Amino acid sequence: MIPEFGHFALIIALLFSLIQAGTPALYRLNGNSAYLKLNHNAAYAQIGFVILSFFCLLYAFITKDFSVAYVAENANTHLPLFYRLTALWGAHEGSMLLWVTVLGLWTFAVTIFTNKISNYDRSLILAVLGGLSFGFILFILTTSDPFARLLPNPPLQGQDLNPLLQDPGLAMHPPMLYMGYVGFAVAFAFAIAALIKGEFTRVWAKQFRFFVIGAWCFLTLGITLGSWWSYRVLGWGGWWFWDPVENASFLPWLVGTALIHSLLVTEKRQMLKNWTLLLAICTFSLSLIGTFLVRSGILVSVHAFAVDPNRGKFILTYLFIVIAASLGLYAFRAHKLQADSKLTWFSRESFVLFNNLFLFVAMLTVLLGTLYPLIIQALGLGKISVGAPYFNSVFVPLMLPLFFLMGLAPLAKWRQMQWRKLLKSLVVSFVCAAFLAILFPLIWQHHTTVLVTLAVLMAFWIVINSFFALMRNWQAKKKMLGMFIAHVGLAISILGVTFASSFSVEKILRMQPGDQVKLASYQFVFKKLASMPGPNYQAIAGVFNVFHDHKKIATLMPERKIFQHDKITTSEVAIKVGLFRDLYIALGEPLNNAANNSAWAVRIYYKPGVRWIWYGGLVMLLGGLVALYERRRTYANL
Amino acid sequence: MHPIRKKRLITITILLSGLLLAIGLVLYALSQNINLYYTPSQVDAGQAPKQHLFRVGGIVKPGSIHYADKGLTVEFALTDKKHLVYVRYHGILPDLFRAGQGIVTQGHLNTKGEFVADQVLAKHGATYMPPMVAQELKSKT
Numbered sequence: 025m026i027p028e029f030g031h032f033a034l035i036i037a038l039l040f041s042l043i044q045a046g047t048p049a050l051y052r053l054n055g056n057s058a059y060l061k062l063n064h065n066a067a068y069a070q071i072g073f074v075i076l077s078f079f080c081l082l083y084a085f086i087t088k089d090f091s092v093a094y095v096a097e098n099a100n101t102h103l104p105l106f107y108r109l110t111a112l113w114g115a116h117e118g119s120m121l122l123w124v125t126v127l128g129l130w131t132f133a134v135t136i137f138t139n140k141i142s143n144y145d146r147s148l149i150l151a152v153l154g155g156l157s158f159g160f161i162l163f164i165l166t167t168s169d170p171f172a173r174l175l176p177n178p179p180l181q182g183q184d185l186n187p188l189l190q191d192p193g194l195a196m197h198p199p200m201l202y203m204g205y206v207g208f209a210v211a212f213a214f215a216i217a218a219l220i221k222g223e224f225t226r227v228w229a230k231q232f233r234f235f236v237i238g239a240w241c242f243l244t245l246g247i248t249l250g251s252w253w254s255y256r257v258l259g260w261g262g263w264w265f266w267d268p269v270e271n272a273s274f275l276p277w278l279v280g281t282a283l284i285h286s287l288l289v290t291e292k293r294q295m296l297k298n299w300t301l302l303l304a305i306c307t308f309s310l311s312l313i314g315t316f317l318v319r320s321g322i323l324v325s326v327h328a329f330a331v332d333p334n335r336g337k338f339i340l341t342y343l344f345i346v347i348a349a350s351l352g353l354y355a356f357r358a359h360k361l362q363a364d365s366k367l368t369w370f371s372r373e374s375f376v377l378f379n380n381l382f383l384f385v386a387m388l389t390v391l392l393g394t395l396y397p398l399i400i401q402a403l404g405l406g407k408i409s410v411g412a413p414y415f416n417s418v419f420v421p422l423m424l425p426l427f428f429l430m431g432l433a434p435l436a437k438w439r440q441m442q443w444r445k446l447l448k449s450l451v452v453s454f455v456c457a458a459f460l461a462i463l464f465p466l467i468w469q470h471h472t473t474v475l476v477t478l479a480v481l482m483a484f485w486i487v488i489n490s491f492f493a494l495m496r497n498w499q500a501k502k503k504m505l506g507m508f509i510a511h512v513g514l515a516i517s518i519l520g521v522t523f524a525s526s527f528s529v530e531k532i533l534r535m536q537p538g539d540q541v542k543l544a545s546y547q548f549v550f551k552k553l554a555s556m557p558g559p560n561y562q563a564i565a566g567v568f569n570v571f572h573d574h575k576k577i578a579t580l581m582p583e584r585k586i587f588q589h590d591k592i593t594t595s596e597v598a599i600k601v602g603l604f605r606d607l608y609i610a611l612g613e614p615l616n617n618a619a620n621n622s623a624w625a626v627r628i629y630y631k632p633g634v635r636w637i638w639y640g641g642l643v644m645l646l647g648g649l650v651a652l653y654e655r656r657r658t659y660a661n662l
Numbered sequence: 663m664h665p666i667r668k669k670r671l672i673t674i675t676i677l678l679s680g681l682l683l684a685i686g687l688v689l690y691a692l693s694q695n696i697n698l699y700y701t702p703s704q705v706d707a708g709q710a711p712k713q714h715l716f717r718v719g720g721i722v723k724p725g726s727i728h729y730a731d732k733g734l735t736v737e738f739a740l741t742d743k744k745h746l747v748y749v750r751y752h753g754i755l756p757d758l759f760r761a762g763q764g765i766v767t768q769g770h771l772n773t774k775g776e777f778v779a780d781q782v783l784a785k786h787g788a789t790y791m792p793p794m795v796a797q798e799l800k801s802k803t
Contacts, residue, residue, distance in 0.1 A: 407699035612754035
């Protein structure tokens, strides 16, 4: 019965979302404010029923109701409860339900955190969100019903959740990513409502920015978790592959970051209004493209699910409607939003504009590399893939000037500024940064390269200048702490990326118990093999002792798990985590042949600074949260 | 020319040339880093490039996986149920690599006509089939 409740709840939610989307138009027709009330109540009801539906599916997973096809495909009785819960978004249908649920949560957030705008304004935003909700619920009901039953003969046992997904990092990765993706739906709704109203006030920009920062925080966390997961689980020691699906999450992040900054200019200077709206539309469209790329199965990717093409067509249609309608509206209404002041070259707003351009162009190059194989294939010119070197050689040069601007912008003043006044402190910070850039890699790694020096220079340049800006504005009680923390976070990530990609040492070799190998200044001794049973798998572990300066510093036990259900093997890497370096061992396949049967393929890495990549991500998240807190405080004094 | 117009012209020229330079560099980088995809039948028919890197996808033929006595070299055959390509790979195979699984490899042909792979990509899920491989198999039957 419960799964049917879930299904009906979704149908009812569909109806409410239609009311939610339509009521502001009725209000405009006859001015009866009851329609606005209806709009809000319909939104609450829609959210309630979507969440009810979500819990019905969750209940089916908890009770192991294998008569529900989706549960039977993604969980079995041996799966621990935690992974049964997270299995809900382990495949297509459930993750779409999660999408709509997250949209409901954001809609609810809109009803709470927009107390400074009128009921009509809020109802416009809710209406846009209702329309988006309608499309997605319709998508679930028509093409991917998670409540479909396997009756009258339900299986006694379900299949297993994809073993690669049975990991705490990945379990939380999709919800965070979706909170980010879908959060940009709120930004989109703000933009559309501004276009409909034909005005974009300061208060509007403030409220708008609050949600953009919120969504950005979740997306940052989601990407960080995803990167950390691929590092630990995929066994290649990599933290970013320029995989199409990773790019799909990175594209909205780049433009979302640009949006946060352009909104600041719109708020403070009443400028770049059109650009901001275009960025908001763009960010959400990229989130949708991301969903489309992942869910349509048209990509050869680590993450792509095999799904039927109807879903792809539906999402593509949805995408088309959203983009065409919003850009159409933009074309007709954007001229109404005039800037109140003119742009001057040497000012904070112009630096932010340039930062936006770099981020946008960076996004376009990544988008091009991601879609290029699809375009070529659609044109019938062959099947290709674009390799990681493309992204590295195009993306990195774009980032360097961006980082340079990141150092300048916080120090620059709004409106017109004088160069001379800044010059002294800029020279000081540049010299300090250059000094550190030369010294830091030499002390840590005893050698350096041009690119490393440049990247480290930029990282310290950002940190020092942001610190100056923070100090300078501290007395003025300007809210810059969030900015400072987020920029420092990025600098930490830059250092991590630089060191991990320039100074990692890797060895892939054949080893049998008793063998040893030296890597960087560490000695790895393969002691023995051990077998370890698990709840739904059997594992073999290699026991490695690691020595440094003849002192034993760790025992690492990389495993190879064989899952009972479908005999899939996964390897569980073992990592000795450190602030300055990771030691990483992955056990490959047994190299069995007639001559020898105890040798294993082993992969060993020394990775300096790799943690910093994710620490930086977390610090950026913290910066976002502090900025949110600052916004709330400022906002109360408005 | 009016000084404001002149200034504008210079700005636009700089922006445009920057843009053109960027587009040129991007397209160059792209052309250097694309990998064409071939099926075992196409490789067998000699359609694959001799010098360039390219990708081959297919099913790992059961019983064809062979590990060398020393080192990490492994050999296996990829099939599209019509023709075979012998693949030689030095390194660790991905977890989901096994006989009967659809995979994609990237590498080049050596003088003996063997495919020397520097990347082997096996994807999520036991039932997942790379779309290119699936399409090829479908068109064969």
